[in-house]
Amino acid sequence: KAGVTQTPRYLIKTRGQQVTLSCSPISGHRSVSWYQQTPGQGLQFLFEYFSETQRNKGNFPGRFSGRQFSNSRSEMNVSTLELGDSALYLCASNPYGSSYNEQFFGPGTRLTVL
């Protein structure tokens, strides 16, 4: 079974631009979560989607948004990029979105904002 894939793996943008990151979960998994990892703040939860609905949201500004498609693939979008948005963005998938199940993480997208 293929793992969680994220595209692109690396991205360089400038302040003020917007960016869209993509995550393909493991086949059959209905829950996709997104995380931001920075050296200063560590791993922080952004949001979770389950069956195309946002089920949980972390403490991030409205510039961060996401969506999930009927095939469970998910995208996250960051508008009006700031220097502080430079980070590793990770997505994770879970079969049922339950705390009983393990999360499977992708390799991440490294975003650099100049």
Next chain:
Amino acid sequence: DAKTTQPNSMESNEEEPVHLPCNHSTISGTDYIHWYRQLPSQGPEYVIHGLTSNVNNRMASLAIAEDRKSSTLILHRATLRDAAVYYCILPSGNTGKLIFGQGTTLQVKP
């Protein structure tokens, strides 16, 4: 999610057992105890999880205190590839959300 407390760092010698502690005194009766680890330049990976009983899998063992207020991840024979940040997490409810703390950075010396 209930809060967890872990030591910032630990050291181990290669091929020796490693016991990584985690305190979670505010755990509720339905909280599972999950462990993940993150190797350098990789996304986190699942290690093990349990509810009440001790658990074993090919990667590690999880020992859970009788009162569930603490747990210990046991790596039976540490290898250099086990050098990583280990996170103890108590996700709650019907959700895929994980709240990561600072974790324990494990250094394995040859």
